[in-house]
Amino acid sequence: MTADSPLSNHLGCNGIIVTSDKRTILIKRSKSVSIGKSTYATSVGASMKAKYALDGHQAFTLPGLKHAILCEIEDELKIPAKHITDLLFLAAYRDLVEGGKPQLAFAAYTSLTSDDVLINFTESLSRKTAACWDKESMELEDGKTLLPIDISDLPHAVISQNAIKVRVGK
Numbered sequence: 001m002t003a004d005s006p007l008s009n010h011l012g013c014n015g016i017i018v019t020s021d022k023r024t025i026l027i028k029r030s031k032s033v034s035i036g037k038s039t040y041a042t043s044v045g046a047s048m049k050a051k052y053a054l055d056g057h058q059a060f061t062l063p064g065l066k067h068a069i070l071c072e073i074e075d076e077l078k079i080p081a082k083h084i085t086d087l088l089f090l091a092a093y094r095d096l097v098e099g100g101k102p103q104l105a106f107a108a109y110t111s112l113t114s115d116d117v118l119i120n121f122t123e124s125l126s127r128k129t130a131a132c133w134d135k136e137s138m139e140l141e142d143g144k145t146l147l148p149i150d151i152s153d154l155p156h157a158v159i160s161q162n163a164i165k166v167r168v169g170k
Contacts, residue, residue, distance in 0.1 A: 027040065027145070030144065046075075079110055
């Protein structure tokens with residue numbers, strides 16, 4: 001965020017991605033993120049960035065919000081916007097862990113399979129070398145491990161403080 005941004009770092013977005021083969025992608029967050037260190041989390045967890053959300057007049061608009069979320073999906077999971085077939089806003093809430101920071105929850109559907117997402121993500125990470133990781137590059141990705149889960153298995157998932165257990169198969 002820029003110093004003169006009306007958004008600052010005061011709006012977060014958290015979303016799930018649903019692939020064409022009906023899986024959602026969880027990401028294992030790195031040890032360097034602000035919250036949820038070394039835990040699996042939603043597909044995307046980010047702060048809204050002014051460079052993506054503000055229009056040419058420095059105004060925050062609904063199209064700007066959509067563009068910012070599509071950019072976060074591409075930054076964090078390497079899914080280009082052209083592969084997002086639908087974007088649904090689910091809720092607005094305050095995250096008490098971050099002192100009441102406003103958050104938006106969304107679901108995004110992609111035409112890619114979970115294998116496509118994993119391949120794109122892995123290839124993108126392998127192209128980066130330790131020498132090219134700067135502060136901004138590190139902020140683009142929450143982690144380096146993705147876990148696809150069949151959405152039909154989610155009603156049977158047990159989520160506890162230290163684990164997510166999913167019964168696979170029927």
